[in-house]
Amino acid sequence: MIQFEQVRKGYGGRLAVADLNLHIAAGEFVVLIGPSGSGKSTTLRMINRLVEHDAGSIRFAGREIRSFSPEDLRRRMGYAIQSVGLFPHWSIEKNIGTVPRLLGWPADHIAARVHELLLLLQLNPADFVHRYPHELSGGQQQRVGVARALAADPEVLLMDEPFGALDPVTRIALQKEIKRIHALSGKTIVLVTHDIDEALFLATRIVLFRDGQVVQDGSPLDLLAHPAHDFVRDFLGRADLGIKRLGLDSVGSRFRAGVSATGSALGLDTNLRDALSAFISQGRDSLPVVHTDGSHAGALYFEDLLHTGPALPPVTT
């Protein structure tokens, strides 16, 4: 879907991105992560030509992006940013309909699409279509921002730290939302963040940047299990690597079916990190596991947390 070949971008003699090779396949959820100034945002913004690359080639849907006009290219890609950037003088309805209107969709078609997107982002259309951005909370604004980015059913969704300015509760709610939308629509999503937990939660693939170069590129489990570099280990958070690993897996893959135990029950989709917390806080070494409908499924033993999956490298602190 998107291919970077030997791409380079400099700002006044300083290289922001150096010889970048990156292939993003259709349907991937790629998270670009790294410290400030590592080139992750520049990489994202080169995809829709908000930043023009100096050398190399970037291809979108098989064509060099410079062969598109910037307007056409951008209308095929959704874009959401940390500061949201809703147009303050337009109603929510008009904001979400921006790109469809630019593309010349008929008005009733746009209205139907806006309605559909508000439902998708769990905003009640009747309450929101005629309101203005300043009347919404930060979380609601970002939901509208995401809806606007999705409006014209773009092939790619680009997101630059979209949840960075939100409070933790809202942030987690929206992360779940975008993960659900990805699963539902199968869209290609490229998201920039510096929050490793967000990256581990959302990504099907993480690309870690440092000083304009890719340090490691792989699935969340790959990164946790085989950090290529001390830098990667540091970035992931050396001390709680193991805890983070547990966060990627759920009770469903480890529990013992049909066995019973006492204590307050875990759900099948509870992640193992939360399960660990439950063992410690309840002071037990086994806990019952239930289906989503509440019926008994089995039990999880404390030692099950250690089994299966690739071994972690020894932690050196």
Added chain:
Amino acid sequence: MRHPASPQALPLLLLANAAVLGALPLLSEAPNRLLSGKGMLLQDALARAGQGWWAVAGIWCTAGVLLLLARGWPATQRPASYGLLVWLAGWVWGLCALCGTLAAAHQVRTEGLGRASLSSGLWLSVLLVWLSANELLRDLHARKPLTLGVWLGVVAGVLALLASGHLDALSTLKEYANRQEDFWRALRQHLYIIGWTVGLTLTAGLPMGVWLHRQPPWAARVFLVLSLVQTIPSIALFGLLMAALAWLGAVFPLLPAWGIQGIGLAPAVLALSLYSLLPLVRSTFEGLASVPAAAVESAHAMGMSGRQRLWQVELPLAAPVILSGLKVMLIQTIGLTAVAALIGAGGLGALMFEGLFSSALDLVLLAIAPIVVLAWCAEALFTALAAYSLPAHTSHDSI
């Protein structure tokens, strides 16, 4: 922005108003156009006007005191405040009507030669009424439409008095009766000059502001030049342009044929436009700079072309600032156009200078009054425009 109204302010203003009317002449009567007049206090005026007027004045003062007392009581505070607004309007209309009656009597006594003109007491009293009404409106937390309505009501009453002919004997109106044709021609010319100036400034200034916003390195230089223009006294600028245009006319004989020559409309409109550029260009530039960066980035990223970005996002969001610049520019032009009379552009300025040079103060007043009214109208127009352009996307409290 609103200061809490102090409870003593209104009674004090009304007391001051009574003192002004007791001590300063309401009307000045002169035996003819050239001799200076003799002032007449309110009590003399009432005595002269007859029993009926005394009775009206007495009733009005009593009503005022009662309304003031009622306003001190929470249950009747609002109705009493509205009542006081009407009462103040009546005050203005009553004074005007009284002056009209007395002026007419003076005419009869002097067989049409005498001049009765409004004097300091009346002007000061009207000013104090204005302050009192502001105090009341602020206390009522009046929104713009009510405020505008009150002023329009007062003005409409005075206009009705004018139209009825009751004030015709006042000196300024006698002057008007003599110079009616000149007056309307001057007013038309005045509006014509303003129209050309605003049109020219808009067509040059808006694009210039947009261009400077996109080419910031040029902004500092252009603003330096425009600020320099503003520091040139208007008469000097008119003179400079007269010379320049006269020279151009001599070199290109076609220009004078199109009406572009050293004296008259062309240099006036040109000079006024040059003055107007700074407020308009600066407000356009600053308005565009005030557009939230995130909105501009979104507009880019959504795939808007440069023109779509400008018309759909940047200009609408910059509009309040641009409108305020337009208001400054329009009010400035309305006033400065009077000076343009000195280079033969005509307009109300011509009438004003004629009055000044012949010591006919009534003529000066006749020429200045519409200028003041025009400026007020411009102010009211833009206040209304601003009120309608904002509330859709900003809360009232943040303005």
